[in-house]
Amino acid sequence: MSHLPILPILIPLLTGALLLLLGARRRARQRQLGLAASLTQLLLAMLLVRVTADGTQLVYALGNWAPPFGIVLVLDRLAALMLLVTAVVALPALLYATAGADRRGRYFHALFQLQLLGVNGAFLTGDLFNLFVFFEILLIASYALLLHGRTSHRIRAAIPYLVLNLTGSALFLIGTGTLFGLSGTLNMADLAVFLSVAEGDTARLAAAAGMILLIVFSLKAALVPLHGWLPGSYGAAAAPVAALFAIMTKVGVYALLRLSMLLFGSEAGEVAQLLQPWLWPLALVTIAVGACGALAAPTLSVLVAWLVIVSVGTLVAGLAIGTPEATAATLYYLMHTTWVSAALFLLAGVIDQTRGGMPLNQPGPALRYPRLIGTLFFLGAIAVVGLPPLSGFIGKVLLMQATPPASAPWLWSLLLGSTLVLIVALSRAGSTLFWRPSLTAPVSATPLARRLTAVGLLLSVALALALGADPIYRTLAATASEIHTPALYSSAVLSVTPVAGGE
């Protein structure tokens, strides 16, 4: 049995523990260790994408308990892709933090690794209760990271975030418990098999459990009407933390994808396609509300937080269409939007270094390096709204092509309309930031080189995504067809046998 699938969990876990042992004083060593671990995770994620590229599904039975009894980790194309997306965000965010933001809390680096542990685990696990545990790990790390710096507005933002997510966790347990009570299994592959033959009252109860899980994952993904926590908390978080949080809504989208394609997918008998009719209107409303929120955003980081909500709406619309082409387009858009919004969160942090958190409707001190920062902002903005020639444009075109004619009017008009609104919001923000400086000199002289490098790295990855769109899309199409054949996943998991003799 290959031990590859557990490495993305073990590396951040051990690094996090080591960072705690190292103590808060040895900052330089902490930085080196954190960066080395994140780089290792990036290389590992690339390796895992290569390993799974031919359709191999690696199943890792923890403790050598054969499924469906033990906990399994499943590494398929989708999980490998999500690990790669995470690692690509994490490394620049950490690089940015080492430029100074990590000084404001003693355990920043340890918490950062534990957050990665939770995210990686959530992508890898093949067990519903284990998914809950990894959600809790990533959430408790995120509570502490959100408070990093401990300013009053972060504390104020953290309390509702905490309460909402704890309530969500309670619902998650109720949904999971109901499914377990019906089926006697928590293994997702086994559950998919169970749901495909469920009928009558069992199917109706399972549908109720599915809807409860839909609420939970919508809360994590920040779908309207459960989006209210996101702008306040992401807008208040320190820049590298907000950039890392860009992946967290995608954990919710990933869970929705598994729920709607694997458990309640096309092969699920009486409960097939349970969620799609609900996801579709929610997604459309999310796009509209997110665009309006972006117009009203008081600061650049809150504006980017609203952009994250718009992107979640776009992604879930892709899921709701439910064809392999739409799923492939969704995955492409997911890679793009995670990286670009993380870059914009970091850039908002750079700009805040000069402006000190002044709102967008007031002219602030002139920015340092206005040309460089302006170029980065311009690139990020046209990528995120989806103007040609960058990755957002390609993602939106792919998604619009994949929309069936019947639902096209709704999605096309909202997608294009929201693009226009976002152009207005971003160009208004940009013109205040770059063209309306007040006469005062720049207030701080913090070196920005490393922070700008981090932004540049993320944006150049997004640029590479646009340049390599064709081969990447072909890989994603293979991933999507694998997602749409849940029988592959189930048979790969359930055919695992215990290793004889203890390897």
Add this chain to the structure above:
Amino acid sequence: MELLFAMSIGVLVATGVYLLLRAHTFPVMVGLTLLSYAVNLFLFGMGRLGGAAPIIGGAGPMTDPVPQALVLTAIVIGFAMTAFTAALALRGFGQLGHDRADDSDPWQRGSRRYVRQDTPATEGDDGGQP
């Protein structure tokens, strides 16, 4: 038995939700605790009520032991989260001077002119000395 069990879960959930909606940190914390009790009872009930203890070699129908393991995990996580909530609530009360739990948006209060009262205007994300 089932009826009593279901009713106690219902009462716990209702009380928990009521307290959550009070929107002050202490009632919210108690509400979350009650909610997690209800969830734990619910999970426990999913192993079926009324069976014998799940010990190998015992006679008769046994309850499912897996939900009991799940409840243990949920209790541990719930305990940690309650401790964290308490610490955060105390810190919030000390630093903000009030115990409102629904006060997340400093930008909505006041007029159109934005004034963030509580943070110095020049704070970057690494302010202060190294």
